[in-house]
Amino acid sequence: MMVNSMLTLRAEASTVVSVDCQQKILSIVSDSDTLVPRAAKFVQAARILGVPVVRVEQNPSRLGPTVPQLAEAMGEVEPIGKMTFSLFRTAETEKAVKTAAAGRGKQLVLFGVEAHVCVLQSALDALSLGYDVFVLADLCSSVKPADWDFAMRRMCQAGVVVTTAQTAGFELLSSADNPCFKEAQSYLKQL
Structure with missing residues (x-):
């Protein structure tokens, strides 16, 4: 069955990107x-399903590393620093996404902070x-709720699919017949 890639996430076509989830x-x-x-x-569910994860950090020398709980979930995924707000305007971060997505398809799943700055510009x-x-949307945030709200609206208007972590996770899982169902579902049910 042919599926429109803009309608349904597929694990084999997706790459997850964590945007600037740093303590400061x-x-x-x-x-x-x-x-x-x-x-x-x-992130743990995505990795169980074989979806690559890219971790980018905004000005890490000033804003510090990715928070420990999320860094631990990412395992061996090394952070890539950037100074630009969009991860696609820094050669190293753009290359990391292209490398992770190579041969997989062109679906990107983004989450992080701030929604109206780095997530918006990257999207x-x-x-x-x-x-x-x-x-x-539920894994993005901004200082002001209005900034988050208008960022989500603007992304929708531009053609981004704004969804929730649990919805995306179950789309990546796709079927109860998936051999990773039980393990991935244990994380997805907690979202």
Whole structure:
């Protein structure tokens, strides 16, 4: 059966990107106390399903590393630093995404902070590069809720699929017949 790639996520076509989930940023945004453990569970489920994960960090020398709980969920995934807000405007981070996505398809699943700055600019640039972009609204945050709200609206208007972590996770899982069903579901049910 042929499936429109913009309608349904597929594990074999997807790459997950964690955008700037660093303590100094997370300490000032809304709902970070729930965002971090949920993001870690989503990443664990994605990795079980064989979906590659890319970890980018904004100005890591000033803003520090990815928060430990999420970094642990990512395992051996090394962080790639950037100074630009869009990860596609830094050669190293753009290359990391292209390398992770090579031979897989053009579906990108983004989450992180801040929704109206780095996530938004990365999503819009990814669209312009031909990616099918999915943003996990419940794993994104901003200092001001209005900034988060308008970022989600703007991304929707531009053609980004805005969804939730659990919805995306179960799309990646796809079937109860999946050999990874039980293990992945144990994380997805907690989202």
